Amino acid sequence: MEPIIQLRGISKAFGKSVILDGMDLDIYPGQGLGIIGPSGTGKSTILRIIAGLLAPDEGEVWIRGQKRQGLIEDGNDPVYIGMVFQQAALFDSLTVEENVGFRLFQQSRISRQKIRELVEAKLAMVGMVDVADRYPAQLSGGMRKRVSFARAIMSNPERPEDNPEVLLYDEPTAGLDPIASTVIEDLVRDLQHQAGCGTYVMVTHQSSTIRRTTDRIVFIYQGKVQWDGKTDDIDTTDNPLMRQFFNASIHGPIHVID
Ligand SMILES: Nc1ncnc2c1ncn2[C@@H]1O[C@H](COP(=O)(O)OP(=O)(O)OP(=O)(O)O)[C@@H](O)[C@H]1O
Incomplete structure (x- = not known):
């Protein structure tokens, strides 16, 4: 199978610290890929590079066989990439409807009534009803996350080519209790099946979310x-980094910063 996104020889330093050092990664259609590793190892940096929000110092990003030039605002990626941030990153002064429909209000000539219907449909997909007129401050943390999911999967019927085909999730369950995390985890899988967002990249520290x-x-x-394998093999791999990470041990090859 051809990868939908390929990173080739990606390097990125901030000041003197080299965060990514000639990294290669292939992302395949229909696959939920988890990026894990100790804090500060560059996981969010990889997401920002994939999203086209940050340019690598060296290396290439290929999207469906086409080399990306520059950042997202300069280029025309053949695949629309949606992003769900750790902080739901909603606009506090806008209603849920205005947040979820933001791109349509900005970039389309679709009527307000029609946008409302499209927004309600996406909100229903994330299990929310009767919230379109609320403001983010009137929602719980888990509800805000769900609204940000609805925004990420919002599609524009005038421009089907803009529908998100790849979703990037940056710690979507961070700060949620175990039950709220389960709701979000189920949602990720539901969206994979119903919303056509079969391909996604998940950055998370939570074991349940990884699994x-x-x-x-x-x-x-x-x-x-350092390790690339099936989620099913987490508990059987003898890779020392993986073992230490999943055993949460301070002893092992991962340097513990105290
Ligand atoms: N814009 C920036 N300027 C300077 N340093 C940065 C910048 N962005 C990230 N860094 C640094 O790069 C390193 C990697 O950051 P990144 O957020 O990608 O790590 P991470 O693996 O996602 O971490 P965590 O698991 O803690 O969220 C960190 O040391 C961070 O401080």
Whole structure:
């Protein structure tokens, strides 16, 4: 199968710290890929590079066989990539409807009534009703996350080519209790099946989210992919980095910052 996104020889430094060091990664259609690794190892940086929000110092990003030039605002990626941020990143002064329909209000000539219908349909997909007129401050943390999911999967019927085909999730269950996390994890899988967002990249530290939402895992450490395998193999791999990570042990090859 051809990868939908390929990273080739990606390097990125901030000041003197080299975060990514010639990293390669292939992302395949229909796959939930988990990116894991110790704090500060560059997982969010990888997401920002995939999204086209941050340029690597070196290396190439290929989207469906086409090399990306520059950042997202300069280029015309052949695949629309949606992003769900750790903080739901909603506009506090806008209603749920205005947040979810933001791109349509900005970029389309679709009537307000029609946008309302499209927004309600996406909200229903994430299990929310009667919230379109509320403001983010009137919602719980888990509800805000769900609204941000609805926004990420919003599609424009005038421009079907803009429908998100790849979703990037940056710690969507961080700060949620175990039950609220389960709701979000189920939602990720539901959206994979019903919303046509079969391909996604999940950055998370939570073991349940890793196990329940990913098909494949890459473990990032010291700027490179150190382990690449099936989620089902987490407990049987003898890779020392993976073992230490999942045993939460301070003893092992991962350097513990105290
Ligand atoms: N814009 C920036 N300027 C300077 N340093 C940065 C910038 N963005 C990230 N960094 C640094 O790069 C390193 C990697 O950050 P990144 O957020 O990608 O890590 P992460 O693996 O997602 O971490 P965590 O698991 O803690 O969220 C960190 O040391 C961070 O401080």
